[in-house]
Amino acid sequence: MGFFIVQTLLAPRYNEQMTPKARKQFAQHWLRSEAALNQIVAAAQLQKSERILEIGPGTGILTRRLLPQAESVVAVEIDRDLCKLLVQKLRSFDNFLLLQGDFLTLDIDAQLASFPAFQNPNKVVANIPYNITGPILEKLLGTISQPAADPFDLIVLLVQKEVAERLYAKPSSRAFGALSVRVQYLAECELICEVPAKAFSPPPKVDSAVVRLRPRRVEPQATEPKWLETLLKLGFSSKRKMLRNNLKSVVECDRLTQLLEQLDVNPQARAEDLSVQQWVALSNLLTDCRPGISAPI
Numbered sequence: 505m506g507f508f509i510v511q512t513l514l515a516p517r518y519n520e521q522m523t524p525k526a527r528k529q530f531a532q533h534w535l536r537s538e539a540a541l542n543q544i545v546a547a548a549q550l551q552k553s554e555r556i557l558e559i560g561p562g563t564g565i566l567t568r569r570l571l572p573q574a575e576s577v578v579a580v581e582i583d584r585d586l587c588k589l590l591v592q593k594l595r596s597f598d599n600f601l602l603l604q605g606d607f608l609t610l611d612i613d614a615q616l617a618s619f620p621a622f623q624n625p626n627k628v629v630a631n632i633p634y635n636i637t638g639p640i641l642e643k644l645l646g647t648i649s650q651p652a653a654d655p656f657d658l659i660v661l662l663v664q665k666e667v668a669e670r671l672y673a674k675p676s677s678r679a680f681g682a683l684s685v686r687v688q689y690l691a692e693c694e695l696i697c698e699v700p701a702k703a704f705s706p707p708p709k710v711d712s713a714v715v716r717l718r719p720r721r722v723e724p725q726a727t728e729p730k731w732l733e734t735l736l737k738l739g740f741s742s743k744r745k746m747l748r749n750n751l752k753s754v755v756e757c758d759r760l761t762q763l764l765e766q767l768d769v770n771p772q773a774r775a776e777d778l779s780v781q782q783w784v785a786l787s788n789l790l791t792d793c794r795p796g797i798s799a800p801i
């Protein structure tokens with residue numbers, strides 16, 4: 505068994521040594537740094553029995569390092585011309601499967617139905633296109649109200665540094681925001697290393713960082729996850745305002761003050777001062793404020 509491309513490709517012939525011109529439309533920046541590649545692979549803590557999903561293999565520079573260390577690698581690449589190149593480059597690996605398509609819309613489980621050796625990848629390792637980081641995170645982790653049914657064991661991603669900072673930010677820090685709460689509700693997040701723009705060709709306008717996400721099997725439980733999502737939207741709607749002002753359409757100031765004190769939170773706190781656990785606790789205490797629920801007598 506070699507590798508498979510789901511759609512038949514007609515593309516220019518590539519010399520394996522040449523690096524294809526990066527296409528802006530697909531946010532292509534080729535990683536050049538051996539040090540960064542080594543850190544990504546080490547962060548994935550691979551076992552030979554593991555199945556990897558890679559998003560955007562590009563020229564295959566990371567894929568080539570993953571293949572000898574895992575049972576299988578399935579990679580999703582949108583650029584048809586690159587798929588042609590990858591097929592040529594990685595033809596000697598029989599544990600590689602290439603799917604051509606848009607990661608965001610591709611039904612990967614359905615595509616893998618006829619390839620048992622590649623089904624149910626348990627880790628994700630990728631240098632992703634930065635322009636779709638949010639939707640990729642959502643597809644991998646799900647949302648607070650709809651977490652991934654069968655979460656990955658580990659996700660290692662190279663992302664824009666500014667996004668990375670938000671993912672692992674601590675409460676009350678500059679970077680802590682609604683994205684931090686949403687993602688940290690679903691996964692433990694840690695910084696592995698920073699990667700300067702010059703580590704890529706062509707260099708992106710921003711620096712990057714490798715992050716490791718460990719999806720939680722038992723997440724901090726919100727009794728009404730949709731309500732928590734609504735509260736986060738309201739709470740972070742105006743970053744400079746105190747939380748009690750941002751939430752005044754759903755709860756009276758006095759009651760919120762009392763609840764915040766009960767949670768050991770300063771009543772003058774802003775949304776970013778609450779930890780994920782405090783957000784969950786607050787939403788659980790405020791379930792009676794949901795639209796359509798009458799206030800307690």
Ligand SMILES: C[S@@+](CC[C@H](N)C(=O)[O-])C[C@H]1O[C@@H](n2cnc3c(N)ncnc32)[C@H](O)[C@@H]1O
Pocket residue numbers: 530531532533534535559560561562563564565566580581582583586605606607608630631632633634636
């Ligand atoms: C930043 S480059 C990384 C390439 C390679 N992994 C590396 O480290 O050099 C992002 C890759 O994602 C691919 N890509 C962009 N949008 C995609 C999408 N929606 N689905 C799948 N792949 C996509 C690009 O074509 C490109 O190969």
